[in-house]
Amino acid sequence: MKKLNFAIAMLAVAIIFSGCKLGKMIKLANDQDLTIDPNPLELKGDEVPFAMSAVLPPKMLPSGTMYTINTIYQYGDQEVAVGSVDFKAEDFPNSSSSTSRKSENFSFPYQDGMNPGTLYVEGVATITASGKSKTSPRMEVAKGLITTSSFAQPVVLTALADHGYNDKEELEPTNINFYFEQGRSRINPRLSTDGTSNSDKTKNMSAFIAEKNVTRTVTITGTHSPEGSETINSDLSSDRAKAIEDFYRKQMSRYDYKDIADEIDFILKPVVQDWSEFKAALSAYDGISSSEKSEWTNIINGSGTFVDKEKQLQKLSTYKKVFNDIYPGLRSAKTEILTVVVKKPNAKIAVLSKGIVSGSVSMDSLTMNEFLFSATLTPSLDEKEAIYKTATKSGDWRAHNNLGATLLEKAKMSGDAQLIEDAITQLEIAANKQKSAVVQTNMAAAAMLQGDKEGASEAIDGAMSSSPSNMVSAKLKGMKGSLQLMSGDYDEAKASFASAEASEEVTFDKGLTSLLTGDYGDAQTTLNGVTDSEKLSADAYYLKAIASAKQNNAQAVGSNLKQAVSKDASLKEKALNDLSFASFADAVAEAVR
Incomplete structure (x- = not known):
């Protein structure tokens, strides 16, 4: 009976001792040094990546213990367990007299509704032999999210097959x-x-x-x-x-x-x-x-x-x-x-072309090269479509490709999904008749309009391997840069945009890329190129305000935001909640009032 009482007593002592050890670890955790980079958290592509560096104070890892730092991102009434960092006493033999350091990279997929949110950590002290543990209260370590990268504009650049006609003097x-x-x-x-x-x-x-x-x-x-x-x-x-x-x-x-x-x-x-x-x-x-x-x-x-x-x-x-x-x-x-060389005047080509489309003039009144060229003489996408549709009766792959490209241009303006499907049909016919980088470029453009990043990337790679002309290559670079930007590959995007065809979307994305890579002066200069754009002006001024915040220029933050919200009132609420302006509350309030 005495032996049993002694055993119980020893067990009680062990429990009390382990509880004291865990309590001490949790208490010392108050002195741990945690660094989150970036802070606030930022969206990059479809992910929210960050690095956590942890430094534990001496004596926090007694032998036979482990300390785990769990990271949790909480937004609204939901949360995501992101990952953890484990400190095992056996891995830090000098922990009794020196600090214990460890760093880990984490990432979690972004979903709508995650902004705003907060990144928390909680510590768990564990006796490795028994599994007994004690958890610390959660501690906030970072706010989220900065979503500047979501301003990226999809770049859609179509390519016409060469009509082969030269209206200049030869x-x-x-x-x-x-x-x-x-x-x-x-x-x-x-x-x-x-x-x-x-x-x-x-x-x-x-x-x-x-x-x-x-x-x-x-x-x-x-x-x-x-x-x-x-x-x-x-x-x-x-x-x-x-x-x-x-x-x-x-x-x-x-x-x-x-x-x-x-x-x-x-x-x-x-x-x-x-x-x-x-x-x-x-x-x-x-x-x-x-x-x-x-x-x-x-x-x-x-x-x-x-x-x-x-x-x-x-x-x-x-x-x-x-x-x-x-x-x-x-x-x-x-x-x-x-x-x-004797040639028909452009005006005569245009008249004959209209006659061919209407059926009042014979198709052989123009050569196929002249007929395809006639589509360049009108700014109307409807007229271009009619010309190329008529030209497809000849079976010329260029007509099918150019009809597809024209339908994509109309889809860009209207957002009509059926036009994209009709364009793809024409492009598939063209591809069956002629393997061409031009056709693949338009396939990439169609995929971009459909939001199919993987399909667009495959088409771009296919076009790049088909010996594209310099002009077509510049279009491909523009779309490739857009995909790289949206995927968070900023350095690669910057390289692609350097040799891309100029367009409003390309200029905007170039400026955004400079902003996201820390080249704030270049971002400002590049975005100036689209501040007069009907479509992109408001967003361009908003990004200029962010660049100004990065440069700690409160006056420029205010003036650029004022321009942005005057063009798009929906940006007011975004500015008030944007962590990019956390240190410029007065400038933001003045700009949006």
């Missing part, structure tokens, strides 16, 4: 080469060095001039062959070019060009003692062997004057053959005439 060349007798600059009608007589060539040129094509330049390059009887006359190349110019001008007079002739620029290019054309002709010539050609090139590329080299060439066994086969082709006046 020049097309017409080439006629005249050849001359050795040592002469007179046009011999009977000479036919290249198989066509100069007589036929002058007739062809005369007929061309008679057409009165709009001509910009006539470039005539006069040349000579290397032998002495040609090189002795240094003016021979120039005279040959001049002979063709004279003929051309006589024909203009014949066909009554009058003032039109003064608008044509004649460019004469006499080539004197130059081996370039001869070396090109020799390289293509198959009348002698490679080794024999080397004998020629060794002399030409060697030392000596032009005349000295030609004299050395005359000693070669192949000289006469080359002289008869190549030299005549070097006695020329090569003529290039640049004339303006």
